[in-house]
Amino acid sequence: MVAFELNTLQVECTMFFQENPYTFETVNGISIRIGRRVEDLLPVLGALVESMILERVGSGESAIYRYIQPTWSGLNEESLWNEV
Structure with missing residues (x-):
């Protein structure tokens, strides 16, 4: 089993980029935006x-x-749900 630390700032940054997927930003810009x-x-x-x-x-x-x-990897959404 792989151990990992859940870092709230990592989650916040990931969510920022998921909600703004076409963002290209410097660290200074990210700092201002979040x-x-x-x-x-x-x-x-x-x-x-x-x-x-x-x-x-x-x-x-x-x-x-x-x-x-x-x-x-080429799977469509329906086939992913069928796997679950």
């Missing part, structure tokens, strides 16, 4: 990039973050 400090966001965004939830383009303060939409 009302969090850049210092708190940097490690969280890094973890989301490592988890392949976000993509980072560039580096440093000018890096752009964007949401990676999940794919279902």
Whole structure:
């Protein structure tokens, strides 16, 4: 079993990008939009990039973050529900 820590800021960032899937934003822009400090966001965004939830383009303060939409390997929604 894989252990993980549920970080509320990770959830908040993930929800922000899920609700705004076409957003391309710097850490400063994300900070303004969700009302969090850049210092708190940097490690969280890094973890989301490592988890392949976000993509980072560039580096440093000018890096752009964007949401990676999940794919279902060619399965349609109906066949997914039939599996459940």
